[in-house]
Amino acid sequence: MNAPTPLVLEVVSLAGPIWSGEIREVDLPGSAGRFGVLARHTPLLTTLREGMLRVAPLQGEPMEIYVSGGFVEVQPDKVTVLADLAVRDADWEHAQAEAARERAASGMAQAFTDEDYMAMHVELIHRYSLQLRGRPPR
Structure with a gap:
């Protein structure tokens, strides 16, 4: 074998x-x-x-x-x-x-928990969704 x-x-x-x-x-x-x-x-x-x-x-x-x-x-x-x-x-x-x-503990994970980062992220998502619907950002 x-x-x-x-x-x-x-x-x-x-x-x-x-x-x-x-x-x-x-x-x-x-x-x-x-x-x-x-x-x-x-x-x-x-x-x-x-x-x-x-x-x-x-x-x-x-x-x-x-x-x-x-x-x-x-x-x-x-x-x-x-x-x-x-x-x-x-x-x-x-x-x-x-x-x-x-x-x-990574820097990126800590950035995700920062309140300013979250507010910016929400604003970007809002603007992007308006753009998808054909409306100009306010």
Whole structure:
């Protein structure tokens, strides 16, 4: 019986390397939907949404790795995941909470809560709706 062709998976987050090894298959949360990768996959570069990587290593038990988003590069013999935040399955709930905290603390999120910004946004929506109805803005 032929052994499966190995595929190397490397998962890296902003904090550093998370996991690397030979795998049979990996299932990823792509921004357009979940997709699987086996050895000899067509080269691909795409974005990831928040979710779990499901990894079937050549040796050992299947595992899951949480990613909060990022990119994946697929080559016929290697898959590289560059995640914003990545954590092995044991700590994924903590990682989700941390990612939510980081998003809430971002400058853009804080700007959305500013009252002046909200007033400006409401005014722009009002003017745009008048324009769609064929009325001049007042």
